[in-house]
Amino acid sequence: MPTNDRASWYDEQAGPLVRLYALTRGRARPSPVLLDLLSLVTADNDPARDPMLSPEQAAVLTLCRIRPRSVADLAADLDLPLGVTRVILTDLLEYGHIRVTRPVRPTALPTERLLQEVIDGLRAL
Amino acid sequence: MDSARSDFVALKILVAGGFGVGKTTLVGAVSEIRPLRTEEAMTTAGVGVDRTEGVEAKSTTTVAMDFGRISLREDLALYLFGTPGQDRFWFLWDELAQGALGAIVLADTRRLADCFPAVDYFERRGVPFLVALNQFEDSRRFEPGAVAAALDLDTGTPVVGCDARDRQSVKEVLIALVAHAGRRHAELARATAGT
Numbered sequence: 001m002p003t004n005d006r007a008s009w010y011d012e013q014a015g016p017l018v019r020l021y022a023l024t025r026g027r028a029r030p031s032p033v034l035l036d037l038l039s040l041v042t043a044d045n046d047p048a049r050d051p052m053l054s055p056e057q058a059a060v061l062t063l064c065r066i067r068p069r070s071v072a073d074l075a076a077d078l079d080l081p082l083g084v085t086r087v088i089l090t091d092l093l094e095y096g097h098i099r100v101t102r103p104v105r106p107t108a109l110p111t112e113r114l115l116q117e118v119i120d121g122l123r124a125l
Numbered sequence: 126m127d128s129a130r131s132d133f134v135a136l137k138i139l140v141a142g143g144f145g146v147g148k149t150t151l152v153g154a155v156s157e158i159r160p161l162r163t164e165e166a167m168t169t170a171g172v173g174v175d176r177t178e179g180v181e182a183k184s185t186t187t188v189a190m191d192f193g194r195i196s197l198r199e200d201l202a203l204y205l206f207g208t209p210g211q212d213r214f215w216f217l218w219d220e221l222a223q224g225a226l227g228a229i230v231l232a233d234t235r236r237l238a239d240c241f242p243a244v245d246y247f248e249r250r251g252v253p254f255l256v257a258l259n260q261f262e263d264s265r266r267f268e269p270g271a272v273a274a275a276l277d278l279d280t281g282t283p284v285v286g287c288d289a290r291d292r293q294s295v296k297e298v299l300i301a302l303v304a305h306a307g308r309r310h311a312e313l314a315r316a317t318a319g320t
Binding site for chain 1: 159162187194203206221304306307311
C-alpha cells in the first residue's frame with residue numbers, strides 16, 4: 001500500500017507520540033535489582049547484532065561500549081527520566097547485554113589518602 | 126583495563142539550598158552540567174512512612190536536578206547533584222544522601238532562613254556538610270560566626286564565603302568540604318573505636 005506520499009498529520013508541536021511507559025512496556029518501576037545512581041554500566045555486545053533491541057536499549061549499548069557509564073550519566077545522555085532509564089537497564093541486565101558494577105565508594109569511612117587525592121585533584125583542575 | 130575499572134571511585138556531593146540561591150550556577154562553574162530528570166509519585170511525599178500499599182493517587186511529576194561530573198583522574202570522579210529547592214521534593218534526597226561524601230548548603234544571607242531545612246536534614250542524617258554563603262552584590266557581608274550562630278550549626282561545621290559563578294571560588298568550597306568530610310569521618314572512626 002503506498003503511504004509515503006501522504007503528508008504527516010502531525011508535526012513537532014504534537015509532542016512525543018510515544019508515551020514514556022511505552023518505552024518500558026508499561027512498567028513504571030524497575031525490578032528489585034538496585035541500580036544505584038553511580039553504578040557503572042559496561043556493555044560487551046554490539047547493538048547491531050540484536051534486532052530485537054529497542055532504540056533506547058541499543059543507545060545504551062552504544063554509549064556503554066565506548067566506556068563504562070554511570071546510571072546517572074546514562075539518564076542524562078539519553079534524556080530520559082531516571083526511572084525509565086532504570087527499567088531499560090534492568091531488561092538489558094536480564095538479557096545479559098550489560099554488566100553493572102557498584103561504585104567503589106566510601107560507604108562508611110573514606111580513607112585519608114583517597115580524600116587527599118580528591119583535594120589534590122581539585123587543586124590541579 | 127579491567128583492573129583500573131574495578132577500582133573506579135565515584136564520590137557523590139550534594140548541593141542544596143533555597144530556591145534561586147545559585148545551585149545551578151555553582152554546579153555549572155566547576156563541571157559540565159546537564160539536567161537529570163526523575164519522575165516521582167507525589168504520594169511519596171510522606172518521607173519515612175513505610176506503608177507503600179493501599180490507595181495510590183497516580184499523580185507523578187517530573188523533577189529536574191542539576192547534575193555535574195568532575196573527572197579528577199581516569200579512575201576518580203566527583204558527581205555533583207543539585208537538589209531541588211522546594212520542600213515538596215525532599216523525598217528525592219534520601220537516595221541522593223545515601224553514601225554521599227558530603228553536602229554544600231548554599232545560602233543567601235538576605236534569605237538565610239531558606240537553608241534551615243537543608244541544614245536540619247543533613248544534621249539529622251549525619252551527612253558532613255558546610256554552609257557556603259553566596260556573595261551577591263547587594264548582600265551584606267556577614268561574619269561566618271554570626272551565620273553559624275543564626276543557623277544554630279553544630280560546632281565544627283564550616284561556614285565559608287563564595288562566588289558561585291567563579292570556578293576557583295567553587296573549587297575552594299569543594300576542597301573545604303572534602304577536608305571537613307575527612308575530619309568528620311576520622312572523628313566517627315575514633316568514636317567507634319572508643320566504645
